[in-house]
Amino acid sequence: MDLTDRNVVITGAGRGIGAALAASFHARGANVVLADIAGAPEAARAIDPQRATGIDADVSTEEGNRLLVERATEILGSIDLFFANAGVGTGTTLADTGEDVWEQAFAVNVHAHRWAAKHLVDEWVARGEGYFCSTASAAGLLAQIGSGPYTLTKRAAVAFAEWMAITYGDAGIRVTCLCPQGVNTAMLHAGDDEVSGSDVVRAAGVVLEPDDVAEQVADAIERESFLVLPHPEVADYVRRKADDPERWLAGMRKLQRRVTGA
């Protein structure tokens, strides 16, 4: 898809990867609506007060997604590409993660994708085109050491993106799923006082800048590629996991011991 003059909505765009995606798509000629629970109007103004709009939106409920699609459609006229990027990196072990944390992780990292798609897909199928993008994580293809909720929800986000591509691909709907390892954002630096999932991400490989990731995503959208792996070594890890699951699990336990010092 050529992004020139396309109408694009990005969630979680108040900062981090989402703000970088918005800036990259805008630079390629798209009209962008940035949505977030915090910071979206400021992020939009920083990109372009004329051609970028920031709106407050909470995607953790179906109603929040329905309202977002409605408001963005009013602003843009129609939505060509929706990017479900908002995410939460909360949750640790079974003992230490409350039900409310599990529910919020599933709401934002998984159900938000489904709710947005639900309120977009009929119009896209009628039109014969539409583009659904999501930010999952390399953790969704592998696992996030230390966080059950992140591992489960990102795996589900990858599965949802795949299912969308299978189910609606022949109706003209394209899907791109972003699965990075470490990216230099507030999420990566959360929990710096203790051993956290982000320690694992930083120990596991290169930490990329959001702008570089966003450029790779925009290139992938222009090529209409499904999977974006800004850390190409992730493809090797996935292959090794499929070839020998026992060995992969042993390696992950070793990485966990290295990070926790156990």
Ligand SMILES: NC(=O)c1ccc[n+]([C@@H]2O[C@H](COP(=O)([O-])OP(=O)(O)OC[C@H]3O[C@@H](n4cnc5c(N)ncnc54)[C@H](O)[C@@H]3O)[C@@H](O)[C@H]2O)c1
């Ligand atoms: N940073 C990394 O290393 C990394 C790696 C892999 C995947 N990801 C994923 O990338 C995406 C973007 O994260 P980031 O790294 O830019 O972190 P970030 O914390 O800077 O950005 C996440 C954004 O999502 C917003 N958000 C959270 N809950 C929301 C809600 N209910 N409604 C609307 N917005 C909400 C936050 O306000 C925030 O602006 C997330 O899905 C994250 O899981 C990040």
